Amino acid sequence: MPRELLLQVTPEIAANELLLKDHLSKQIKVSPKEIQHVSILKRSIDARQKAIKINLKVVIYLQGESFQETKIELPIYKDVSLAQEVIVVGAGPAGLFAALQLIELGLKPIVIERGKDVRGRRRDLKAINVDHLVNEDSNYCFGEGGAGTYSDGKLYTRSKKRGDVTRILELLVAFGASEDILVEAHPHIGTNKLPKIIEDIRNKIIEFGGQVLFDTRVIDILVKNNEVEGIVTQNGDKILANKLILATGHSARDIFELLDKKKIFIEAKPFALGVRAEHSQQLIDSIQYSCDYRGEHLPPAPYSIVKQVNGRGMYSFCMCPGGVIAPCATSPGEVVTNGWSPSKRDQVTANSGIVIELKLEDFKPFAKFGALAGMEFQKSIEQKAWHLAGETQKVPAQRMVDFTQNKVSADIPKTSYVPGTTSVEMGQVFPGFLSQILREGFKEFGKSMRGYLTNEAILHAPESRTSSPVRIPRDPMTYEHLQIKGLYPCGEGAGYAGGIISAAIDGEKCALMIAETLK
Numbered sequence: 001m002p003r004e005l006l007l008q009v010t011p012e013i014a015a016n017e018l019l020l021k022d023h024l025s026k027q028i029k030v031s032p033k034e035i036q037h038v039s040i041l042k043r044s045i046d047a048r049q050k051a052i053k054i055n056l057k058v059v060i061y062l063q064g065e066s067f068q069e070t071k072i073e074l075p076i077y078k079d080v081s082l083a084q085e086v087i088v089v090g091a092g093p094a095g096l097f098a099a100l101q102l103i104e105l106g107l108k109p110i111v112i113e114r115g116k117d118v119r120g121r122r123r124d125l126k127a128i129n130v131d132h133l134v135n136e137d138s139n140y141c142f143g144e145g146g147a148g149t150y151s152d153g154k155l156y157t158r159s160k161k162r163g164d165v166t167r168i169l170e171l172l173v174a175f176g177a178s179e180d181i182l183v184e185a186h187p188h189i190g191t192n193k194l195p196k197i198i199e200d201i202r203n204k205i206i207e208f209g210g211q212v213l214f215d216t217r218v219i220d221i222l223v224k225n226n227e228v229e230g231i232v233t234q235n236g237d238k239i240l241a242n243k244l245i246l247a248t249g250h251s252a253r254d255i256f257e258l259l260d261k262k263k264i265f266i267e268a269k270p271f272a273l274g275v276r277a278e279h280s281q282q283l284i285d286s287i288q289y290s291c292d293y294r295g296e297h298l299p300p301a302p303y304s305i306v307k308q309v310n311g312r313g314m315y316s317f318c319m320c321p322g323g324v325i326a327p328c329a330t331s332p333g334e335v336v337t338n339g340w341s342p343s344k345r346d347q348v349t350a351n352s353g354i355v356i357e358l359k360l361e362d363f364k365p366f367a368k369f370g371a372l373a374g375m376e377f378q379k380s381i382e383q384k385a386w387h388l389a390g391e392t393q394k395v396p397a398q399r400m401v402d403f404t405q406n407k408v409s410a411d412i413p414k415t416s417y418v419p420g421t422t423s424v425e426m427g428q429v430f431p432g433f434l435s436q437i438l439r440e441g442f443k444e445f446g447k448s449m450r451g452y453l454t455n456e457a458i459l460h461a462p463e464s465r466t467s468s469p470v471r472i473p474r475d476p477m478t479y480e481h482l483q484i485k486g487l488y489p490c491g492e493g494a495g496y497a498g499g500i501i502s503a504a505i506d507g508e509k510c511a512l513m514i515a516e517t518l519k
Contacts, residue, residue, distance in 0.1 A: 002067070003028060003060045008046065011297035014054035024060055037061040044185035045298070050290050052298065074174045074204070080108040081209030086514055087112060087231055087239060089218050089255075090247035092146020093500045094491025096198070097168065098245050098507030099205050099212075105515040109210040110239060112231065114217040115143025117202070118195045125150060128327050129418040132393040137217055140328040140338065141251040141465070144214065145198035147492075148500045150326070150340065153189035154318070155181055155501050163505035171504075175200045178343075186302065190343025218248075221258065221487070228486035243518075245510050247490040247503075250468035251330045253375055255493070259472065260372055265483045268363060268374040269471040269495050272317065273381065274355035274438060275426065275459040276337040277400065278415050279452070281322050281350045287451050300345045303352070307444045310433075314441035317353035317466055321345045324416035325460055327393045334382035335395055337417070337460045349416045353463035354445075356437050374469035381462050385429050389422040396429055397421035400457040404439045415458050429461045471495030479513040488514065 007027065013019045017038070025032040042057040061067040080103050088095045088102070091113035099109035114137045115121060121143040127133040128140070141147045155172075157165060169181050172189070175197045181187035189197070202212050220232035221244065230240035248255045259266050281301075285294040288301035300321035307314050318338065322345030328338040339351040363373035366380070388396045395417055399409040403426050412421045427435040446453025472489035473482045474496075481487040488510040490496065497503035 002062075002065055004041075005058050005060060007056055007058070008053040009056060011052060011054055011295065014043070014056060015297040024058070028060065030062065034062050035060060036063050036065065037067050040183050042185065043183050047289055047301070052289055072170050072173045072179070074171070075104050077103050077204070077208040078106065079209045080106060083108040083209070084518065085110055085241045086243040086245065086511075087241045088245045088247060089231065090146065090249060090252075090491070090493070091115075091144050091202070091212065092247060092249050092491065092503065093148055094146075094247035094497060094503040094507035094510075095245065096145070096201050096205070096507070097171070097504035098247060098490065098511045099210055100171070100201065101508040101511035102514070103205065103208050103210055105511060107511070107515060107518070109205065110241065111205065111210065111212040112216050112218060112233070112239070113144060113212065113214050115139070115214065117214050118144040118149060118198050120214070121150065128329070128393055132419055134329045134332050134393070136331050137215070139330055140326055141249060141330050144202060145194065146249050147251070147328075147338075147465075149194050149198050150191055153191060153194045153340075153500065155187040155189065155499075156185075157499055157501040163509060165501055165505070168501050168504045168508075172197065175204075188341070188343070188345075190345075191340045192342045218255065219258070221262065221264070223262065223264070223484055226484055228484060242486045243488070243514050244486060245488045245490050245507070245514070246472065246494065247507060247510075248493040250492045251465055252493050253330075253379075256372060256375060256470045260370065264481070264487075266371045266470050266472050268360060268371050269467075269469060270358050270360055271374065271378070271469050272315075272355035272357050272466040273378070273430075273434070273462060273464050274314070274317075274353060275461045276325050276339055276351055276463045277354050277457055277459050278325060278349050278351040278417075279454070279457045281348055283451060283454070283456070284321070284350045287449050300350065302350075303449065305445055305448060307441055307448075309356075309437045309441040309444060312437055313357040314437060315355065317355045317463070319350070319352035321350050322347045323351055324349065324418075325351050325395075327395070327417070327419050328465060329382070329393065333386055333391075334379065335385040335389055335393060335462070336382055336465055337395060337463050338465065347416065351416065353466065354438070354441070354459075355463055355466055356434055356441070362431075371470060378464050378469050381429060382464055385462055388424045388428055393419040394422045395419065395460045396424035396426065397461070398424060398426045398459050399455040400442060400453060400459055401455040403459055404442050404453070406439075412458060415460070417460055421458070421460070424461075426459060426461055467498055468493050468495050478517070479510050480517075
């Protein structure tokens, strides 16, 4: 009978199949030749001691024991071209996985995406990076695949209680992701590999009778007697259906404004805001692995750190080992940063958002905007950063130690942020209480991670799109909006998810709820 084992091994043994078999043979007291196959179920790194270990959960099959390679396949989809239609606004993880689930349930999704397809987006990303031109409909946040497509593809989630994480990971594998994501403690696909996966998901939706409309922005939601009737696009076209999944992402400010204008109930939601810090990856490796040289069998080291500073949580967010910082503005006249890594995480720098939790009371200066107060607070900081950086997509930047000492940096070395940097005292970007918390927080970070607080680290501001500044309330049992029948707020933009996996799960759940009401 196959044996399941938990063990710790060196990185060299974990990376070599023959060495691993030899090690396991000693553990279970058999000859290595008797081991037919070893399946790795889980893998994680334990770097708490100087001698780094790899934690493995494995299943060992001896000669004669039944073993067969299992191929992960897609669910059986049927043609839904003539089925009841459901509008899905947004082709990010929530919208795409909602569409797949609708097809599986025998319903026809009509996916409405304001941005371009995954290939067309590349030209607009180049325009931001090179020409400092922001396309309001096609950028790092908007377009096929949403914010995740060109911003990393990290799949770690704490949302295991919300739904079946394994199902989402297996669907991604079936669409072309590496099976490693089923094993790693912190799975990651990579910005270079995600576009093809997203493209294949879209083709599957179309193949089985769904529709996907690009360059199609929703300018109105048709409502009669508090029930959804359809949407209106920027061309004046009406698309009618009485079920609508609203999965527009955390940056769809025009949708928030539309809902507010139509008096469709929304509410301000706290989020987190701060800077994106960039170090050399070699430095982070030396801190995390306690070594001068990482070696070939260890991945570039991540880090995660949380502190309480002046009664506020300050923490690392969306940490990107071996990655780069990207310009993520969604409108002209603002500067926004985010980070991503390619699949190999082989860039020379590491970056992470370092953010502070905000409270609703912080939005009081914008109280006149009601439910949009947090959004206006967010906009004000992004617009201030744009002005301070010379009204381009250059980003306000400062050396880390200089920031803690309120000192403008004499020079800023070249960073991974392609549009460039402008030396600015960061205290000008943020309200005074946030600047003070950041300054004190970085000193605390330096005490926990020796070497982290260095003037070789460069801060880029702001990191402001951590989550939606608005929540669109829904019934926790039916997922339907509290006021509008047939409207299903979904994913990050509605305030119910915080990453690719949780958004995908939320999309599937909305689709399931719709199918349940139609039975």
